[in-house]
Amino acid sequence: MTDEKDLDPLRLMRDWFVQSEKMWSDAMSEMMADERVAKTSGRFMQEALHTQRMFSESMGQYLSNMNMPSRTDILDLKDRVSQMEDSLNQVLVELRALRAEKATAEDDPAPRKKPARTRKAPKKSD
């Protein structure tokens, strides 16, 4: 009896693509490794960088006139938030160190038990 899945035309198409993907990918990669493609993509990147600079400068001025934040302003804000996260992380690290110190103190009622470092590797069976 024919498997119901074999009759699914979309599945057949997907299976074909999945099975032949590596071949197509390899062909595309080989094409991209061509010197001319490498040169073109390098030039494209230079142009994209130039365009981005021109665009962000003009857009930045425009947004500033409109009293609106630019992408650079948002990224600066992201950096500020990440600096605050860093500070919080430093506090967490300090707290952990303090907790460890307290645990080693004699008067600590509930010391945090560390596992013993005495484990041995299982013997190799011949």
Add this chain to the structure above:
Amino acid sequence: MNAKQAHLNDTGAEVPQSEIDSRVDQLIRRTLDRNIPGLANLPQTESELEVGSSPKDLVYTEETARLYHYTPMSDEVYRVPILIVMSPVAKGYILDLAKGQSFVEYFLRRGHDVYMLDWLAPRANQKHLGFSHYALELVGNCVDKVAADSGEPDITLVGYCMGGILSACYTALHPEGPVKNLACFTTPINSEGMILHKRWVSSSNFDIDRLVNELGNIPSELINATMQALRPLQRNAGHLNLLNNVDNDEFVKAHLRFDRWAVDQLALPGEFARDWTNDFLRDNLFVQNKLELAGERVDFGNITVPFLHVAASFDHIIPEAASKDLINMVSSEDKEEIVVRGGHVSLVAGGNAMYRLWPKLDAWASERAE
């Protein structure tokens, strides 16, 4: 003349058009019924797709480095702790994907004390952090911190991808210790094996200085694009494969976790990218033992500790040809290479890794961890 084509069944009898229509209709309905309810399995939010779930403490933080200590899962652990060094462009949760699919969890359950050096994307004012700073300062400080935190003078260093070369450079420049064992996974050492990337950056039109000067840090989108270009249709094939298995809840979740990680790259500090492009991709200094970090030449022959290299035979990101030289360059008497069938990611996560590689690594590390 109107030619009417007859449709015959197996016995030669004519099949009425209405029955054909009905069968086609049934087939379409069955296909839709099978696929659409499966879509309900797709997690709706990121929290439903929890990753990195093993309990851990933040031990140390410096610039882009985050050192975590995973809570041990046994009462007795091996003496020598393991420090995993991730690649600066990859997030560490690939090694701790989910309960039961976690490299970290496996090692914790096998009695190892595990630390991980994970990285954050650099901020704009961290664009000056170069390869040398990562290998000597950030890796070095974390190694010292692990020694202090564990109270042990020795550690086993495990580096993944670019984390492997950072670990190898650190070990080569500190032969006196505290690295007792070194394991490198799919570590780039010879840029001749990375044909596409080498060709791109060697082109006269590719100006890394201009790229770094304009962008500061190299954005994760650009890094992701260069990775995807190595096998352009793989992700599309993965998505189609997902549709084929959409009624399998476990497959869907595992696929989405992998897929999330595969595009979740980290930005790279501009200076690091400049060093990587010039020293590795263009001049290929690693494999010639000619790289200099902070004025000192990195000679991988100085590595004498037990060494393990793991490569994947279908790795398209760091092909075997780019990593195979390392084992011949180290001077360790106790050295071994494992080449597994699989790709860059399935090397450390997924079924193949779980049942074949992890037990081998555990055996290798535990024999040298007393």
